[in-house]
């Protein structure tokens with residue numbers, strides 16, 4: 001089997017290009033795509049030893065695959081995690097990280113401000129299996145303290161949150177979780193591994209929808225869980241093997257190649273996002289602007305403390321409710337209406353009628369997701385074109 005070369009001693013840009021590469025006997029430059037379900041053995045004895053765990057190597061691609069392993073090792077090196085498991089989607093990663101270690105009688109505490117499907121897992125799915133959950137205002141550490149119970153096993157947050165870009169105190173919440181004997185899982189999709197490292201801030205597990213910035217070109221779905229070896233051994237390994245949320249090697253290959261340009265893309269998209277946020281801040285039709293890179297962000301001090309830069313996403317409200325927001329979306333010529341984010345193409349979303357439509361209107365209002373709230377995911381187009389496009393669309397509001 002080809003040998004893995006770890007580049008984890010290098011800086012992130014170098015790790016994004018080299019870490020985890022498994023070069024085959026053909027010494028290819030670009031990582032090989034091992035599009036295979038299974039593997040063959042020289043002898044029945046070798047096969048027996050492989051299944052027993054005495055002979056290292058691949059058994060079946062539901063368990064592991066060389067291309068998937070390259071993606072996992074590169075992600076782990078980037079994140080500073082002991083290990084990573086890649087899965088078919090971001091939701092497979094969230095659901096597996098939440099469900100696999102828990103059993104009936106356990107308790108989960110999560111921030112209220114979650115992506116709609118993540119909130120479904122916490123609020124609806126887990127309780128069906130006897131796992132109680134409590135939702136708190138993620139910004140209020142006292143609410144976290146009060147929600148902890150002797151049977152609390154997992155705390156779960158996103159930061160920045162989808163879509164209102166609140167920034168939660170990862171270190172503070174991790175401390176409260178650990179004092180109660182619970183683990184903290186952080187969905188780091190909005191921050192990206194380029195701008196935030198939750199494990200270094202005290203989190204125990206990090207999850208990603210790789211569908212977002214990691215692919216970043218709208219091609220594949222994917223998810224990743226990053227954690228200690230123990231968490232994988234004790235909780236994930238058997239669950240993933242036996243229930244099969246595994247990623248296709250083809251998708252893992254696309255994501256592996258996506259990592260090579262992740263740093264360049266996220267830096268450029270963040271720089272453009274800051275310029276667009278600046279243009280929106282003084283626009284008369286914009287009634288509210290949220291951008292984590294700005295001094296007027298409600299948690300600006302925390303952003304400085306725990307993130308290396310702002311975000312590729314902007315949230316804003318226009319005067320005039322849903323009709324005005326729709327007029328703005330419909331008038332955009334470059335940014336396209338979509339529910340995805342982190343893409344090379346700028347994408348705009350109306351969360352109240354899409355990603356968060358499942359929530360009752362009063363719950364949405366409590367989360368700050370008004371009828372005129374727009375989420376703007378900044379792409380790789382020229383920032384001046386994007387600003388001109390937005391300013392022209394705002395004329396229609």
Ligand SMILES: Cc1ncc(COP(=O)(O)O)c(C=O)c1O
Pocket residue numbers: 089090091092094115117118158162187189190208209210211212221222223
């Ligand atoms: C914060 C967050 N977590 C998880 C997901 C789920 O990812 P996927 O669509 O890859 O399942 C998404 C987006 O869809 C998201 O925005």
